[in-house]
Amino acid sequence: xxxxxxxxxxxxxxxxxxxxxxxxxxxxxxxxxxxxxxxxxxxxxxxxxxxxxxxxxxxxxxxxxxxxxxxxxxxxxxxxxxxxxxxxxxxxxxxxxxxxxxxxxxxxxxxxxxxxxxxxxxxxxxxxxxxxxxxxxxxxxxxxxxxxxxxxxxxxxxxxxxxxxxxxxxxxxxxxxxxxxx
Amino acid sequence: xxxxxxxxxxxxxxxxxxxxxxxxxxxxxxxxxxxxxxxxxxxxxxxxxxxxxxxxxxxxxxxxxxxxxxxxxxxxxxxxxxxxxxxxxxxxxxxxxxxxxxxxxxxxxxxxxxxxxxxxxxxxxxxxxxxxxxxxxxxxxxxxxxxxxxxxxxxxxxxxxxxxxxxxxxxxxxxxxxxxxxxxxxxxxxxxxxxxxxxxxxxxxxxxxxxxxxxxxxxxxxxxxxxxxxxxxxxxxxxxxxxxxxxxxxxxxxxxxxxxxxxxxxxxxxxxxxxxxxxxxxxxxxxxxxxxxxxxxxxxxxxxxxxxxxxxxxxxxxxxxxxxxxxxxxxxxxxxxxxxxxxxxxxxxxxxxxxxxxxxxxxxxxxxxxxxxxxxxxxxxxxxxxxxxxxxxxxxxxxxxxxxxxxxxxxxxxxxxxxxxxxxxxxxxxxxxxxxxxxxxxxxxxxxxxx
Numbered sequence: 217x218x219x220x221x222x223x224x225x226x227x228x229x230x231x232x233x234x235x236x237x238x239x240x241x242x243x244x245x246x247x248x249x250x251x252x253x254x255x256x257x258x259x260x261x262x263x264x265x266x267x268x269x270x271x272x273x274x275x276x277x278x279x280x281x282x283x284x285x286x287x288x289x290x291x292x293x294x295x296x297x298x299x300x301x302x303x304x305x306x307x308x309x310x311x312x313x314x315x316x317x318x319x320x321x322x323x324x325x326x327x328x329x330x331x332x333x334x335x336x337x338x339x340x341x342x343x344x345x346x347x348x349x350x351x352x353x354x355x356x357x358x359x360x361x362x363x364x365x366x367x368x369x370x371x372x373x374x375x376x377x378x379x380x381x382x383x384x385x386x387x388x389x390x391x392x393x394x395x396x397x398x
Numbered sequence: 399x400x401x402x403x404x405x406x407x408x409x410x411x412x413x414x415x416x417x418x419x420x421x422x423x424x425x426x427x428x429x430x431x432x433x434x435x436x437x438x439x440x441x442x443x444x445x446x447x448x449x450x451x452x453x454x455x456x457x458x459x460x461x462x463x464x465x466x467x468x469x470x471x472x473x474x475x476x477x478x479x480x481x482x483x484x485x486x487x488x489x490x491x492x493x494x495x496x497x498x499x500x501x502x503x504x505x506x507x508x509x510x511x512x513x514x515x516x517x518x519x520x521x522x523x524x525x526x527x528x529x530x531x532x533x534x535x536x537x538x539x540x541x542x543x544x545x546x547x548x549x550x551x552x553x554x555x556x557x558x559x560x561x562x563x564x565x566x567x568x569x570x571x572x573x574x575x576x577x578x579x580x581x582x583x584x585x586x587x588x589x590x591x592x593x594x595x596x597x598x599x600x601x602x603x604x605x606x607x608x609x610x611x612x613x614x615x616x617x618x619x620x621x622x623x624x625x626x627x628x629x630x631x632x633x634x635x636x637x638x639x640x641x642x643x644x645x646x647x648x649x650x651x652x653x654x655x656x657x658x659x660x661x662x663x664x665x666x667x668x669x670x671x672x673x674x675x676x677x678x679x680x681x682x683x684x685x686x687x688x689x690x691x692x693x694x695x696x697x698x699x700x701x702x703x704x705x706x707x708x709x710x711x712x713x714x715x716x717x718x719x720x721x722x723x724x725x726x727x728x729x730x731x732x733x734x735x736x737x738x739x740x741x742x743x744x745x746x747x748x749x750x751x752x753x754x755x756x757x758x759x760x761x762x763x764x765x766x767x768x769x770x771x772x773x774x775x776x777x778x779x780x781x782x783x784x785x786x787x788x789x790x791x792x793x794x795x796x797x798x799x800x801x802x803x804x805x806x807x808x809x810x811x812x813x814x815x816x817x818x819x820x821x822x823x824x825x826x827x828x829x830x831x832x833x834x835x836x837x838x839x840x841x842x843x844x845x846x847x848x849x
Contacts (some may be wrong), residue, residue, distance in 0.1 A: 222724035226675060233638040233785050234724065235433075239426060241722055242420035251419065265425045269432040331417040335783065353407045354414055371757050382402070 217241060219284050227275050235272050243268070243284060246292050252338055252350050253296035267295040295354065297365050300347050329391075337387050345380035352377050448633060452838065455816045458544045459800055462751070477722070621848040623651045624813060625700035626666070630839030636831055638785040642671040644837065646735055652845075660752070662739040668760060669766025670731040680777040684719040688712050721777075725770040727786045732840040733760040737797055748805060755798040758819070787828035796820045803845060813843035 219238070226234040243264065250267075259352040270291050278287050329337075338346060347366065351357045352373070357365070359373040366373070628646040648666025655661065690710035698705050741754025770784055799817025806812055821835040 218722045222719065222726060223722050226724050230433075231675075232433075234675070234677070236426070237722070237783075239429065243421050243425070247419050247421040248417040249412060252414065253812050257422075259424060261425050261428075264421055264429040265432070268425075268429045272429070272433055273436060293558070295735055311834075329413070331413045332752075334413050335417070354411055370730045 217248075217285055221280070224275075224278065224280065224284060227272070228278075230272065230275075232313065239268055242288055244326070245285075246288060249292050249350075250288065250296060251335060253300070253347060255310075255339060255343065256268075259299065263292070263299050264280050270295065297347070300343060300366070303343060306373045321323075337384055340387070341380055341383055345376050345383060348373050348376040349380040413717040442702055448838065452816075452818075459751070459816075460800070462802060481583040535727075545623050545822075548812060617657045619655045621651055621653055622822050622845050623649065623744065623848060624843040624845040625649055626813070626815075626841045626843040628817075628839045628841045630819070630837045632835055632837045636833070638674050639787060639826075639831065640673040641835075642673060644671075644839075645669045646839075648735060648737070650737065658742055658744060660741050660743055660754075660756060662741065662756075663737060666735040666737075667763075668733040668735045670733060670789070672729045672731075672786060672789070674729075676727055676782060676786065678721075678723045678725050678770060678779060678782040679781035680721050680723065680779045681718045682721060682777045683716050686715045686717050687721075688714045727768045727784070729768060729786060729788065730766040731762060731789055733793075734763050735760055739797065748807075750803040750811075751801070752803070753798075755796070758795045758797045760793045760795070762789070765789070787826040789825050789830050790823075790827055793825050794822045796822065799839075799841070801841070803843075809847040811845045811847070813841065813845050815841035815843065817841060 219229065219241075223234065223238070227238055247264050247265065250263040251257070254260040254263060267288070271288050274291075278284060338349065341349060348362055351362045351365065352359065359370045359377070362368075362373040363370045368376075577832065588748035626646075626648045628644075628648070630644040630646065632641040634641070646666050647666040648664055650662050650664030650666070652660050652662040670817060689712070690708075691713045692710045693711055696707045696709065698707055735758060739754040739758075741752050743750055743752035747751035765788075767788060768786075770782060797817060797819050799815045801813050801815030803811045803813045817839050819835075819837045819839065823834060824832045825835055826832075
């Protein structure tokens, strides 16, 4: 998706009609990210809303060095991370009991799953695991970058990712087993 | 990380790449609400600037009016005289410094022949006003209607030791007034002249009234014609439309049918521009890059080592890319402007001030509507949305203004008029732009007085 300079210029002039067009063009893709980072749809809605308010408020800060879609994506991620940090401050703990050892790696199961089914698995992950998994596996950030973003150590990021993968494998195996039994 | 894990990660990424759920409608409503709160402060600031500009104009006009209500007020003493036989009421009098300024209280009963009048004068010696001395002097109010004074008829009020010349005129309140100025002429010479002249004009004294009622009766209605140039800013803000400054050039005759009232009409051309945009969503086949495709692999032994040789071919990647483009548009209009104004005016020696109001009509005579364009060939336009509304062909406005007209010649004068226009009905055809416009303008006029 490409937005030309005239479009960006109008966005910077805070033209409401252009803002709406911009939102309509990008919101579905960005909403997908929000859903991946949140436990429920209400949280995803909040992240999307807050992110786009930030986008339109700070659009003058966009210097046009990269794609505006990438710039919006960064804002979405930052908002999601801040959301995660606030929840952590409010005392919501990462559920370590969720992790249970032992499962097989069966990539073909993932291939057969729809995005919604896979999303369901990811959203069932404890918050900390889910955030690190999203940032590393899907968004492609390194553990060092994730550590800086989430104010955690690099090793914590690695261990949370490892546990997230373990949890997913276990869930995939259980789905596979239930399919075989059914 | 093993290759299987990498493969799973890639599968997950691929799954989510096309995952684009539609967000619920209340999210956009929340965004609009959040942005509206921020913009409120911006609009308050914007309108504050306009309000300050209008206030400055009003204050400037008031200051000019207050400072120059009558150009002679502070120059020459004024005494109000209602008519020749009525008693003159006491009034504070200020002399100019160059004429040995004195503050005088006059309590007298002047008559035309000026006999048996008593002048009570309270004045400051020299220029020091703090030390006032009350001097009671007997003197005459003598009509000093010198033959060489054809218009104004000066009078002299003589005390024991000084002489005042009285000059009847109309002051700003339209009362007849007497201006007094102390002179340093030889009192005896003046006295002789006065006596001589008094004898000659004794019989006609009653006809030459101190009051200037004649001036009111003598007012002749007249015409002038003005060429006015008006830049105007529109105060309204519309989403997706920028209303540029409007420029008008008008020729307007004015008829001054009364000492204080006038009527103005005429016609002019008004140039109006609206800027906006159209959204163009198109798909083009874009070059995204290239890669080397391996056609086949051969093996060769070089220096007793086996080497793989890849035979490749560069492959270009083209794909359809969805583009969002804004096409800037400018619509231009020319309107015939027909005002009909009624106003009140007042004059001093140097300038005339006035205010006016009335209806004005704009009738479209020409317009240029710009079409959206992309400047790119071989594209597939999948959505085109023109967001620039078009204007209605006519509009009715209420036009109010105030002005100052400075004389620069016998018949020529320059006019400056801040004015405000309110459009009674919306000027755009589209239903989303129903707010009535209003604008602030500053007119510059060159006015010629006709016979």
